[in-house]
Amino acid sequence: MAKDNNGYKYTDNKLPRAKRVKNKAPAPVQITAEQLLREVLEGQEGEIRHPQQQINDATELADFRLRMRKGFEDQVQRQKRNARVWIKYARWEESQKELDRARSVWERLLEVDYRNHTVWVEYAAMEMKNKMINHARNVWERAVQLLPRVDQLWYKYFHMEEMIGNVACAREIFRRWMDWMPDRQGWIEFIEFELRYNEVDHARAIFEQFVQCHPKADAWIRYAKFEMKNGELARVRDVFQTAVDMLDNDEGAQQLFLAFAEFEEGCKEIERARSIYKLGRDRIPKGKADSLYRMFEEFEERYGDRQAIEDAILNKARFKYEQEVRKNPMDYDAWFGYIRLEENAGNKEKIRQVYDRAIANVPPAQEKRYWQRYIYLWINYALYEEIDARDEDHARAVYRMCLELIPHKKFTFAKMWILAAEFEIRQLKLESARKILGTAVGKAAKGKIFKRYIEIEWQLCNVDRCRKLYEKYLHWSPENCYAWIRYAEFEKRICDTERARSVYELAIGQKQLDKPELLWKSYIDFELAEREFERARNLYRRLLERTQHVKVWISYAAFEASAMVGRDGMRSEDVIEQKEQCIQRARRVFERALDYFRTSAPELKEQRSFEESLSNACQVLMTLSLISKKKRHDMIEILEPFFIRNLLTVEKEMKKTKCRIIVAKKERYRELIKKYNHQSTRLPDDHIQLNFCIISLYIFIISINFPVPSRQSQSSSSTSPSPAGSRPASPSSASSESAATAVSPPISDPPSGSREDSTSETPRRS
Structure with a gap:
C-alpha cells in the first residue's frame, strides 16, 4: 500500500456524501440566541445556599454577632481602602440596632477617607433615618466645612432643614453656601427657595448678587424676566441697560440685545427697540450677530419705512460679505464687493475701515500672480481718498505704504509708480513726481515707467531730460527696438535729422535686438520720408547682406518701382522714362531674388502682381507663362x-x-x-x-x-468701302460680337488713383 511523505498509508475510505435534503420546510423549533442561553442555564447546577440558622437565646445571638464582627473586621483589615466593605459593616451594625457601633464604624471610615463625599451622605442618611436630627446636623456641618465645593452636601443639608420646617436655618445654610460663590444652579436654587416662601425682596437681593458673581447674558436675562413677571417694567429696563453697559464683548451679548429689543417691542416702544437693534449691530462683531441681523430685518419689515427697509437690506448684504471674508480672507473679489457696498452707502469711516481690513491681507507668497488682484485694493483705496474723500494727505500716505510694501527686488508694479507720480502732478508737485519716477527707474526699472516718464517730460518741453531718459532707457535695455525707434522718432520730431540717423545707425549696430525687422523698417521709412532714396537703397542693400528673407526682396522691389524723384515741372516724356527706369530696377531686384530663390521653387506671386500692375498685356502673359x-x-x-x-x-x-x-x-x-x-x-x-x-x-x-472701336467707327467702317484685299465682316461674327457685348457683365471702374496715373501719361502701344 502506498504511503505519503510522512509515512502514513493511503486508504480507500472516503467521507460519505452529504445526502440531499428532501424536506426544505423550516423546522418547527428554530435555533435562537434565547434557546442557546436557556440550554446553558438549564445545564447549570443550583446555587448553594447556607442553611438558615435559628437563634433561640441571647447566647446564640452573641455568638452570631461575634462571628459576624470578626468576619467584617478581617475584611476591613484586608481591604482598608475599600469603602464598600466599611459601608456594609456599618449598615449591618445599624440593622442590629447598634447605632453607637455603627457610628464608630463610620468614624473609622472617615479617618481613612474623609474626601469621599458618598461616605458623608450615607452617614448623615443613617442618622436621619433613625431620627437623630442633631447627629445628622453635626455630620452635615462637618461635611460642608471639610468639603465646601461639593454641591451635593449643601443640597442635602438645606433639604433636610427645609423638610423639618426650619426655614431660617435653611436660608442661613444657603447664605453660607453663596459665600463660596457656587455655580449658577446653586444661585437659582436659592432664588427658587425664596420664591417658594414669597420672599420677593430676598429673591431680588439674591439676583443682584447672582449677576455680580456670574455676569453672563443668561443671568441678566433671567433677572429681567423675574422683574417682568412681577410687573416692574422700570426695573426690567434698568436691568437691561445695566447689562448692556457691562456686556459689550460677551459671547451671549446677542441674546441680551434680542431680549431687550423684544421687551421694548412688547411695550410698544418701537423707536427704543430700533435703537437697541442698531446699538447691538454696532457693538457686536458681525461674525457673532447672525440672529441679530435677521431679527432686525424682520423688525424693519414689520414697523419700518422705506429707508429703514433699505438699511436692513444693506445690513444683510454687509453681513453676507462679512461671512465670505471671514471664511476666506484672501478672497479679494469678496473684498471688492464689500468695498463697493460701503462706498454706495457713503459712510467714510466704514469705507476706510473695510479698506484697511482688506489691504491687511497680504498674499503669503512673494509671487506676482498672487499680487495682481491684491494691488488693485491699494489703487482703489488711493483713488477713493483722492476723488471721493478729497483727502490728499491720506491718498499720498496710501501710495507711500503700498510702494513700501511691494517687494521690488522680486517684482514690481509699474502702474503703482505711475499713479503715484500722476497724483503728485495733479497736486502741482512736479518735483515730487520726478522723485517718485526717478526712484522707480533706479529701484525697479520697467519699460512702462520709462515711457510714461518721457511722455511727462515731453509734455513739459524738457528736451534734454527726454534725451537723458532715452539714454537711461537704452542703457537699461539696449536690445529693445521699441526704445531705439522712439528715440529716433523723438529726434525727428524736434527736426534733428542727423541725430535721428545716428540713433538708427547705433541701433542697427547692436549685436542683439528683439525685433530687428521693425527697426530696419522704421529706418527705411524714415529715409523715404526724407526723400533720401539713395540712402534707402543702401539700407536695403545692407539689410540684404544680413538676411535674404523674401519679404525684404519684395519690399526692395516695391521701393524701386515707386522711387521716383518727382514729376513737378517735368515733361511727360521724362516722367515716362523715369518710370521705365524704376520698373527696370524693380525687375532687376526680382531677377536677383529669383536667382537666389531658384532652388526653393518660388511661386513668383509678387513679380506677377508687379507685372500686372505696371506692364502691358503681353508682358503680363509672359510672366503668367512662368507659373505652373x-x-x-x-x-x-x-x-x-x-x-x-x-x-x-x-x-x-x-x-x-x-x-x-x-x-x-x-x-x-x-x-x-x-x-x-x-x-x-x-x-x-x-x-x-x-x-x-x-x-x-x-x-x-x-x-x-x-482699344475697343466706338459705334461711330463701326458704322463708318460698315458704310465705307473696304480696302483692297480685305473682306467685309461676316454677319455671324458681327452678331456674335453684339451678343457677347449684350450679355457681358458690368465691369467695375478701376481705382481713381490708377485711372489718374494712367490717363495723365501717354502710354506706348505694344
Whole structure:
C-alpha cells in the first residue's frame, strides 16, 4: 500500500456524501440566541445556599454577632481602602440596632477617607433615618466645612432643614453656601427657595448678587424676566441697560440685545427697540450677530419705512460679505464687493475701515500672480481718498505704504509708480513726481515707467531730460527696438535729422535686438520720408547682406518701382522714362531674388502682381507663362468674367500674341458669362476684394493697348468701302460680337488713383 511523505498509508475510505435534503420546510423549533442561553442555564447546577440558622437565646445571638464582627473586621483589615466593605459593616451594625457601633464604624471610615463625599451622605442618611436630627446636623456641618465645593452636601443639608420646617436655618445654610460663590444652579436654587416662601425682596437681593458673581447674558436675562413677571417694567429696563453697559464683548451679548429689543417691542416702544437693534449691530462683531441681523430685518419689515427697509437690506448684504471674508480672507473679489457696498452707502469711516481690513491681507507668497488682484485694493483705496474723500494727505500716505510694501527686488508694479507720480502732478508737485519716477527707474526699472516718464517730460518741453531718459532707457535695455525707434522718432520730431540717423545707425549696430525687422523698417521709412532714396537703397542693400528673407526682396522691389524723384515741372516724356527706369530696377531686384530663390521653387506671386500692375498685356502673359499650369488655370478662372468683354472685342488683333491662351474657347466663355449673370459662379467677396486692384489694372492695361472701336467707327467702317484685299465682316461674327457685348457683365471702374496715373501719361502701344 502506498504511503505519503510522512509515512502514513493511503486508504480507500472516503467521507460519505452529504445526502440531499428532501424536506426544505423550516423546522418547527428554530435555533435562537434565547434557546442557546436557556440550554446553558438549564445545564447549570443550583446555587448553594447556607442553611438558615435559628437563634433561640441571647447566647446564640452573641455568638452570631461575634462571628459576624470578626468576619467584617478581617475584611476591613484586608481591604482598608475599600469603602464598600466599611459601608456594609456599618449598615449591618445599624440593622442590629447598634447605632453607637455603627457610628464608630463610620468614624473609622472617615479617618481613612474623609474626601469621599458618598461616605458623608450615607452617614448623615443613617442618622436621619433613625431620627437623630442633631447627629445628622453635626455630620452635615462637618461635611460642608471639610468639603465646601461639593454641591451635593449643601443640597442635602438645606433639604433636610427645609423638610423639618426650619426655614431660617435653611436660608442661613444657603447664605453660607453663596459665600463660596457656587455655580449658577446653586444661585437659582436659592432664588427658587425664596420664591417658594414669597420672599420677593430676598429673591431680588439674591439676583443682584447672582449677576455680580456670574455676569453672563443668561443671568441678566433671567433677572429681567423675574422683574417682568412681577410687573416692574422700570426695573426690567434698568436691568437691561445695566447689562448692556457691562456686556459689550460677551459671547451671549446677542441674546441680551434680542431680549431687550423684544421687551421694548412688547411695550410698544418701537423707536427704543430700533435703537437697541442698531446699538447691538454696532457693538457686536458681525461674525457673532447672525440672529441679530435677521431679527432686525424682520423688525424693519414689520414697523419700518422705506429707508429703514433699505438699511436692513444693506445690513444683510454687509453681513453676507462679512461671512465670505471671514471664511476666506484672501478672497479679494469678496473684498471688492464689500468695498463697493460701503462706498454706495457713503459712510467714510466704514469705507476706510473695510479698506484697511482688506489691504491687511497680504498674499503669503512673494509671487506676482498672487499680487495682481491684491494691488488693485491699494489703487482703489488711493483713488477713493483722492476723488471721493478729497483727502490728499491720506491718498499720498496710501501710495507711500503700498510702494513700501511691494517687494521690488522680486517684482514690481509699474502702474503703482505711475499713479503715484500722476497724483503728485495733479497736486502741482512736479518735483515730487520726478522723485517718485526717478526712484522707480533706479529701484525697479520697467519699460512702462520709462515711457510714461518721457511722455511727462515731453509734455513739459524738457528736451534734454527726454534725451537723458532715452539714454537711461537704452542703457537699461539696449536690445529693445521699441526704445531705439522712439528715440529716433523723438529726434525727428524736434527736426534733428542727423541725430535721428545716428540713433538708427547705433541701433542697427547692436549685436542683439528683439525685433530687428521693425527697426530696419522704421529706418527705411524714415529715409523715404526724407526723400533720401539713395540712402534707402543702401539700407536695403545692407539689410540684404544680413538676411535674404523674401519679404525684404519684395519690399526692395516695391521701393524701386515707386522711387521716383518727382514729376513737378517735368515733361511727360521724362516722367515716362523715369518710370521705365524704376520698373527696370524693380525687375532687376526680382531677377536677383529669383536667382537666389531658384532652388526653393518660388511661386513668383509678387513679380506677377508687379507685372500686372505696371506692364502691358503681353508682358503680363509672359510672366503668367512662368507659373505652373494649375496656378495659371486658376488665374484664368479668376480673370475670365472681368476680361470677357474686352478680349472678345479685340480677338482678331490678339491672334498673333500669347493671349490666345485666354480666348481659345468661345463657347466656354459664353457659358461662363451666363453662369456669372445668374450668380451661380460668383466669386467670394473676400476673393474679389483681394484681387480687385490687380484685376482693375489688368482691364485698364488691355483697354489702352487694344482699344475697343466706338459705334461711330463701326458704322463708318460698315458704310465705307473696304480696302483692297480685305473682306467685309461676316454677319455671324458681327452678331456674335453684339451678343457677347449684350450679355457681358458690368465691369467695375478701376481705382481713381490708377485711372489718374494712367490717363495723365501717354502710354506706348505694344
